[in-house]
Amino acid sequence: MNEVVLQVKNVIKSFGGVKAVDCVSFDVFKSEILGIIGPNGSGKTTLVNLMTGFVKADSGTVIADGKKLTGLAPDKIAGLGIVRTFQIPRPYHSLSAIKNLVVPLYSSRIMRTSGGKLGDRDTVALDILEEIGFERDAHVPYKLASAFSEGYLKRLELARCLALKPNMIIMDEIFSGLSVSEIAAMIPMVERLQMSGITILMVEHRIRELFQLANRVIVMNFGEKIAEDIPDNIMKSEIVRQAYLGVT
Amino acid sequence: MNIFIFGLVNSVILALMASGFALVYGVSRLANFAHGALYILVGFATWLFLNRVGVNYIGSIILSIIAVSVLGGVIYRFLLIRVKGMPASEIIASLAIGIAIMELFRWRGFISEAYMLPPFVNGSVSIAGVMIDWQRLIIIGVGLAIMLLLWLFTHHTKVGLSLRAIAQDKHASMMSGIEPDRTAVISLAMGSALSGIAAVVILPLGNITVETGYMVLTNAIAVCIIGGLGSWAGVFAGAFLLGFAEILTAAFIGPQWQMVVVLLFIILTLILKPSGLLGKQKELEERV
Amino acid sequence: MAYALLPMVSFVLGMLVLPLVVPSMTWQRIMTLSCIFALLALSFDFLAHFVGIVCLGGAFFTGVGGYISGLLNSAFGLPMIITIPVATIAGGAICTLFLIPCLPIRGIYFAIVSLMYPILFHRVIQALNIFGGTDGLPGLATFPNIWVELYFIIPMTLILTFGLRRLVNEDFGIVLRAIKDNDQAVRASNINISWYKTKAVFIASTIGCFAGACLAHLYGWVGLSLFALDFSIFPIAATVVGGGGTLVGPILGALILAPLSEMLRAFGPLRVVFYSLILAGLVIFKTEGLVPFLERKYHQFERWTEI
Numbered sequence: 122m123n124e125v126v127l128q129v130k131n132v133i134k135s136f137g138g139v140k141a142v143d144c145v146s147f148d149v150f151k152s153e154i155l156g157i158i159g160p161n162g163s164g165k166t167t168l169v170n171l172m173t174g175f176v177k178a179d180s181g182t183v184i185a186d187g188k189k190l191t192g193l194a195p196d197k198i199a200g201l202g203i204v205r206t207f208q209i210p211r212p213y214h215s216l217s218a219i220k221n222l223v224v225p226l227y228s229s230r231i232m233r234t235s236g237g238k239l240g241d242r243d244t245v246a247l248d249i250l251e252e253i254g255f256e257r258d259a260h261v262p263y264k265l266a267s268a269f270s271e272g273y274l275k276r277l278e279l280a281r282c283l284a285l286k287p288n289m290i291i292m293d294e295i296f297s298g299l300s301v302s303e304i305a306a307m308i309p310m311v312e313r314l315q316m317s318g319i320t321i322l323m324v325e326h327r328i329r330e331l332f333q334l335a336n337r338v339i340v341m342n343f344g345e346k347i348a349e350d351i352p353d354n355i356m357k358s359e360i361v362r363q364a365y366l367g368v369t
Numbered sequence: 370m371n372i373f374i375f376g377l378v379n380s381v382i383l384a385l386m387a388s389g390f391a392l393v394y395g396v397s398r399l400a401n402f403a404h405g406a407l408y409i410l411v412g413f414a415t416w417l418f419l420n421r422v423g424v425n426y427i428g429s430i431i432l433s434i435i436a437v438s439v440l441g442g443v444i445y446r447f448l449l450i451r452v453k454g455m456p457a458s459e460i461i462a463s464l465a466i467g468i469a470i471m472e473l474f475r476w477r478g479f480i481s482e483a484y485m486l487p488p489f490v491n492g493s494v495s496i497a498g499v500m501i502d503w504q505r506l507i508i509i510g511v512g513l514a515i516m517l518l519l520w521l522f523t524h525h526t527k528v529g530l531s532l533r534a535i536a537q538d539k540h541a542s543m544m545s546g547i548e549p550d551r552t553a554v555i556s557l558a559m560g561s562a563l564s565g566i567a568a569v570v571i572l573p574l575g576n577i578t579v580e581t582g583y584m585v586l587t588n589a590i591a592v593c594i595i596g597g598l599g600s601w602a603g604v605f606a607g608a609f610l611l612g613f614a615e616i617l618t619a620a621f622i623g624p625q626w627q628m629v630v631v632l633l634f635i636i637l638t639l640i641l642k643p644s645g646l647l648g649k650q651k652e653l654e655e656r657v
Numbered sequence: 658m659a660y661a662l663l664p665m666v667s668f669v670l671g672m673l674v675l676p677l678v679v680p681s682m683t684w685q686r687i688m689t690l691s692c693i694f695a696l697l698a699l700s701f702d703f704l705a706h707f708v709g710i711v712c713l714g715g716a717f718f719t720g721v722g723g724y725i726s727g728l729l730n731s732a733f734g735l736p737m738i739i740t741i742p743v744a745t746i747a748g749g750a751i752c753t754l755f756l757i758p759c760l761p762i763r764g765i766y767f768a769i770v771s772l773m774y775p776i777l778f779h780r781v782i783q784a785l786n787i788f789g790g791t792d793g794l795p796g797l798a799t800f801p802n803i804w805v806e807l808y809f810i811i812p813m814t815l816i817l818t819f820g821l822r823r824l825v826n827e828d829f830g831i832v833l834r835a836i837k838d839n840d841q842a843v844r845a846s847n848i849n850i851s852w853y854k855t856k857a858v859f860i861a862s863t864i865g866c867f868a869g870a871c872l873a874h875l876y877g878w879v880g881l882s883l884f885a886l887d888f889s890i891f892p893i894a895a896t897v898v899g900g901g902g903t904l905v906g907p908i909l910g911a912l913i914l915a916p917l918s919e920m921l922r923a924f925g926p927l928r929v930v931f932y933s934l935i936l937a938g939l940v941i942f943k944t945e946g947l948v949p950f951l952e953r954k955y956h957q958f959e960r961w962t963e964i
Binding site: 215216220226231 | 829847
């Protein structure tokens with residue numbers, strides 16, 4: 122339970138003159154839910170991009186299971202089982218929900234792990250969609266992705282991650298844009314994923330919901346990590362308060 | 370020394386040819402494939418004014434450059450603006466317009482040897498032991514003057530600064546009150562004018578033919594790819610690299626190998642540094 | 658059932674039967690040419706609307722495919738039955754290799770470079786005076802007779818069209834379409850998009866090179882004209898006329914434009930002006946294309962009831 126599955130060491134990234142991520146380090150433990158919070162512009166999404174290969178770090182390393190992730194292409198990192206959702210959902214608009222999932226099922230990771238016995242990808246896709254709450258018998262899985270509402274699209278993002286049989290899911294603001302009831306429906310889903318052994322990192326703005334789920338929380342401000350603790354202590358922390366509300 | 374002078378001339382010629390295309394792309398992200406067509410249009414218009422209408426040389430030049438600038442602006446304002454933002458359609462539309470213009474010239478028979486523009490000054494002069502005609506020297510002079518004027522324009526006039534602003538960040542410029550459409554029309558007019566200036570100084574070196582149009586387009590694109598799309602310094606870098614490479618090839622290997630060198634440089638650039646020597650075109654990196 | 662199949666069946670039958678009913682051999686030759694242009698248009702539509710790659714290098718494919726086929730026949734005496742397949746595959750590989758450097762780059766580089774390659778290759782062949790130089794390579798093998806010609810090229814066109822239509826709905830094709838819609842998401846799904854784009858370009862270039870190889874043996878001659886801009890512009894015009902994204906639209910577009918173009922041949926360059934202007938107009942005014950229009954009308958028609 123205390124095994125380290127991902128290590129971020131002294132990662133720095135600047136865009137032009139702005140230091141988006143300033144010497145951030147932390148460890149991620151197996152099967153925990155680690156929250157990452159911070160005011161807007163604190164570098165949370167850049168951190169996610171750095172960990173998943175969408176942005177190249179200026180310096181520092183990210184290591185997972187002994188393998189160096191920094192410098193790898195995003196598709197390679199996803200192949201190692203570390204997947205992410207996008208802050209603004211990125212579905213394939215001209216394809217139906219089922220066909221959206223065929224894409225990750227076509228990946229080399231799945232072809233390797235299923236040993237050629239995957240069967241019809243459409244059927245597997247239907248199963249995954251059912252897991253995340255798309256009603257199987259209704260017309261929903263066959264609708265084009267362009268016709269879905271935000272809640273469904275967010276769940277489709279999650280489904281895309283699940284299709285890759287991940288070890289770790291990094292969720293970039295998965296609750297944003299969802300109604301209270303939609304979030305209430307997603308929370309048990311996230312808990313279930315944790316119980317099945319998947320490590321989860323959640324970048325979030327909705328702190329109340331996040332603190333229900335997270336085991337530990339990291340707080341960022343202006344690219345730096347300013348706190349790392351259990352949710353209760355974070356709530357009481359003066360530093361965090363100042364970061365969000367300003368100095369009184 | 371021979372090589373230096375002719376290399377310089379060749380480089381300036383290439384830079385002039387590419388400048389119109391680079392300006393339009395840099396400011397409005399529009400790859401104007403009608404570039405070559407506008408180039409020869411200026412040539413023909415000048416010839417027409419000079420030989421059929423009877424205006425003097427300077428007057429013809431000024432009139433045709435103005436005419437083609439207006440045409441460039443009109444083409445954008447009424448046609449290309451409708452496909453703004455869809456790069457594939459922009460290329461196809463501007464290419465189709467360019468080809469229509471050039472093939473129209475081919476049909477109407479402007480292909481015989483008789484169509485020439487006279488050089489500004491006849492005769493040649495010896496510089497450092499090399500015989501070079503005045504026209505080529507004028508080209509160098511005009512080229513450098515244009516670069517200087519452009520630099521001054523884009524750094525010290527309101528319109529020029531707005532062009533640079535839009536090139537750097539469209540949304541921020543819009544928030545400062547700069548209209549992207551109007552700026553795009555201006556950039557296309559200026560790009561056409563630049564092609565025109567290039568045309569009137571370079572065409573006297575040879576004939577006006579339809580093939581010239583295609584060649585200008587090819588050269589402009591080659592320079593921009595090698596130097597980097599979207600970067601002014603890149604146009605220079607690409608032009609000089611290519612210009613000297615061509616002359617060196619012609620001198621030491623053989624003139625027919627020039628085209629091979631151009632092709633090779635383009636491929637090498639794409640493999641080694643796809644955005645060009647000084648280009649700012651990003652690869653797949655995109656805000657996610 | 659019949660309602661769904663009728664358009665496709667009539668299309669296929671029409672293509673197969675047409676050569677038997679046209680008045681003269683000239684028209685049969687036009688039919689073959691139309692199919693060759695149709696193949697180029699097919700390759701353009703596939704890349705542009707199913708993979709998101711705008712390839713303006715139709716002439717590149719015809720030139721490379723034609724020259725390989727011509728060279729094999731002229732220099733080594735290989736018969737058509739060998740030169741055409743070899744030119745198709747080898748040409749496809751060569752074209753893909755030249756286009757690979759452009760694939761990872763965002764923006765219009767691919768379009769620009771693919772447009773430039775045929776022009777550059779033309780110049781190089783001309784300047785170095787290789788492969789027959791400006792005169793080209795005459796005296797190649799041609800199809801034994803017009804019927805072999807027709808009933809080789811027409812079925813191949815149909816097979817390739819419907820094959821591609823099938824491919825884009827298979828899982829591989831779904832991945833390609835996903836790359837067009839949202840390539841970052843595809844990367845996040847453990848798929849190397851450059852590799853898939855390469856495969857797509859290979860498919861498109863083999864189709865184009867096949868068209869070029871057939872052209873070489875149609876006329877019995879290869880020359881610099883195989884790199885003419887015509888072969889790049891025409892497929893786009895055909896796709897825009899027939900409707901992009903349907904894979905059948907470009908075929909119909911080619912079948913309409915090619916005969917028109919032949920009829921205007923007497924006007925010389927004006928012909929090119931004519932369809933450049935049509936192309937510009939259709940692209941600028943964002944027309945939907947013939948096949949989508951017909952599809953809409955067909956479905957509407959089904960719903961009319963007699964009173």
